[in-house]
Amino acid sequence: MTPRPAPAGVWFITPGHSPARFPAAHRCGADVALVDLEDSVPAALKAQARQNAAAFFTAPAIAPALGVRISSPTTRDGIHDLAAIAEYPTRPDIVLIPKTESPRDIEVAAGVLDAPGYTPHLYGLIETPRALEDLPSIVRAPRLAGVLFGTADYATATGCTATWDALLHARSVLVTSAAAAGIHAIDSPFFDLQDNAGLRREAEQARNLGFAGKCCVHPRQLPHVTAVFTPTxxxxxxxxxxxxxxxxxxxxxxxxxxxxxxxxxxxxxxxxxxxxxxxxxxxxxxx
Known part of the structure; x- marks a missing residue:
């Protein structure tokens, strides 16, 4: 059987504790829509988000590839997330694993989720200096389909500014390591929702550097990023x-x-x- 191609292009993420937003995510036109169980969900609502997220994957047939961002598998919430997903009636195409710092993080997720007839695409969220140092081994994890760059956590961990120039080295290393392993690299979201020109510029820079796509955190960002990553x-x-x-x-x-x-x-x-x-x-x- 030919393996399913791992999704790239434009990714959109919506919080798991707001199920009223799920239909809009299904219709957003992105290549991938993720429901978030991690940073966008308040701690007190994580259990509810985990329960809500099951409905995200019972979308109509007309929908993008659907996935979930779990909490780190090294945390209690991450363990609960994986256990819950394994029991969903319809399970996600894609599982994004935050704070990925070793191949073991990917192995843990695969060990819980893989089942006869079901092997989701696993993507590692690279957002720490330790992860960048260990990228050569991370990107060769057998079950890894791709990597995403997390600028906010990486900038906080290193003390650098979250600007393109300050993060260019990390982005370049990520793209190079992913290309060497033959997997996709997806760029971080752009967090200034008022600066469409800056969003477009950063998306173009990411594409030119070799990223296969970029994440969006608000629907109004989607047309700008889609235009950049859609061939003319x-x-x-x-x-x-x-x-x-x-x-x-x-x-x-x-x-x-x-x-x-x-x-x-x-x-x-x-x-x-x-x-x-x-x-x-x-x-x-x-x-």
């Missing part, structure tokens, strides 16, 4: 021309529109075409 018609046309020329040439180096094109460019073009087709399918489904 011109980009898709160019990519299709590269793929076609390479096929005609037996994958030898060819010239396309005055540019020499070799295997790395062809691989990138095929990935862009696949991304465009995935976005097109998602838009057809949510229309």
């Amino acid at each position: 018609d011109a980009e898709v046309a160019t990519a299709r021309a590269i793929v076609a020329a390479a096929q005609d040439a037996g994958d030898r180096i060819v010239e396309v529109a005055g540019q020499m094109v070799g295997p790395p460019m062809v691989k990138a073009a095929r990935a862009l075409v696949a991304r465009a087709e995935a976005v097109g399918t998602q838009h057809e489904v949510t229309a």
Whole structure:
């Protein structure tokens, strides 16, 4: 059986203690919608959020890939989260594991959740200096599908400012390690809900650095991030021309529109075409 592709693109997260927001998350048009059991949920409401979240995954057929951000599996809440998810009538496609600092964190989640006919995509949330130091081993955890960068916790832990320049080193290391392991890297949310220009700029910088997507924490951020991570018609046309020329040439180096094109460019073009087709399918489904 061919493995399901791990989701990338635009991610949206909604708090688990507010089930009235679930239908909007299902219709938001993101590639992935997550229900949160961690930071956005007050401590007194975590048990209720855990119970509410079961309904998040009984969404209509027309919905993005659905997932959950649990609490750290090294905490009591995280253990309760995993145990609850294992018993949900419909279980999530994706489980995001915060404070991931070793392959063992991924193994614990997989050990609780994996069952005959069910192996969710596990993503590690990289948000501590220790995690960055141990990335080469984390990204090669057998059950890891991808990583997300958590700027807020990382900046707090290091004492740096939560700006692009201050966090560029960490982002670069994360993208490089993920690429070496052949998994997706998704960028952190942009937390200033009033600065759409800043959001767009950061999304473009993340895409240019090699991130496969970016998280959003408010519905009005989605159009801006989606526009950045959706290939333009011109980009898709160019990519299709590269793929076609390479096929005609037996994958030898060819010239396309005055540019020499070799295997790395062809691989990138095929990935862009696949991304465009995935976005097109998602838009057809949510229309």
